Amino acid sequence: MAALPADFPIPIARVSIPEHVVYRAFAAETVILNLETGRYHGLNATGGRMLELLDRCDSVAEALVELAGSYGKQQVEVEQDLRVFCTRLHERGLIDVTFNGSR
């Protein structure tokens, strides 16, 4: 699996959750389970919100708009956080990222 570069092009990127990954939102945190490795990963409330948006939205750009809106921030203020979040989840095999329909 090729690493996701930190400057990946958000406008044409889309995130999907692989079949071997499930996540569940708890009151305290969100837990991601990688069924291939058997490892659990915990996300705080912000991380959980990011994951939920990335999973639900049709593109990373759309998730960025919603994320900025829900925290009352400019997109540029949260873009870097979202990029780092995506690269970290990707390097752990917890998300797939496609660009214009190609992996």
Place this chain on the structure above:
Amino acid sequence: MAVAEPAASVTPVVTQADVERRGRAFGLEVLSAYEIPALEIPAPARGGPASSLRSTVCREQGAAELEHAWPTEGVEPLVELRFPNGRPFLSVSRHREQGYRIWAPRHGRHVVSPDGREIRSALPRSAAAAWQRLFFAQTLPLAAALQGLELLHASAVGLGGRAIAFTAAAGTGKSSLAAHLLATGATFLTDDVLALELGADGVLAHPEPARASVFSYELRSMTNEGRARLGRRVAAADKPQFEPSRASSALPLAILYRISRSPRFARLGLHEQVPAEPMAVLASSFLTYLRTRERLLNQLAVCDRLTRSVRVYDLEIPASVSAQATAAFVRAHSEGVLAE
């Protein structure tokens, strides 16, 4: 590196085709062709929570026969523990079709089918307490987990018809705490492995075999009446074992205490996790080598239900505070919580 095993030192036994004995532990009905003590249980009390009891058939086999049937290829080592001097301590391996093989020198060897419904065992002639220790601590819990029970490394007792559980790092004192609660009238559920399953409204806690290990110095601090409540003494070792009377059925889990012991704590302290932290619960999982898709998904589901239905507290114990004093503190607190 594979654990080098000595030649089989167990004596072949007569294999019985029929299973004649029944018992219960870890949410399983255990059907066996040979005597397995500590599994007898009184008839379930009326009105108790319903639970779906799974069954496992246990059969004896000669060690050579058991080893001969175990494949030499396609075997995945899962656990290989050794003593500090390098001698093997515990080995667990898996084969997709044959299941799981558990072996500990002088404690016997077992093969658990992939679905957990059959256990074939070669039992050593050494003291029964030795093979029972491995069987109760590893083999039966594995069969239970393969049949959908979720396992926590925890001690637990019943109070007022509900279960109170304690998780902690090894050596923190969860067994001693449970023993002192038993000595003051609580009902035994487990002193090391707690089997859980989803109930109608919450999580049900099943009793393990009736074996409670208690350090001698903890016994000395109990009254005669308290020691009597631990039941018959069945084995003397560095940690004497007793046979307490168990809960007659699964109990709804009401409170989970996460124990920390440290000289940093000035006094006994309690902090409720609001909301309960799922990663902390998952960190107490038992048999972590078992990572089948079904087990992991069930683990997550039980954790979800537990964090919604169980009160979770961090219990801080100063190093100078005894298990007996902690038990009195916990009993008072839990009775207050249960009365709410």
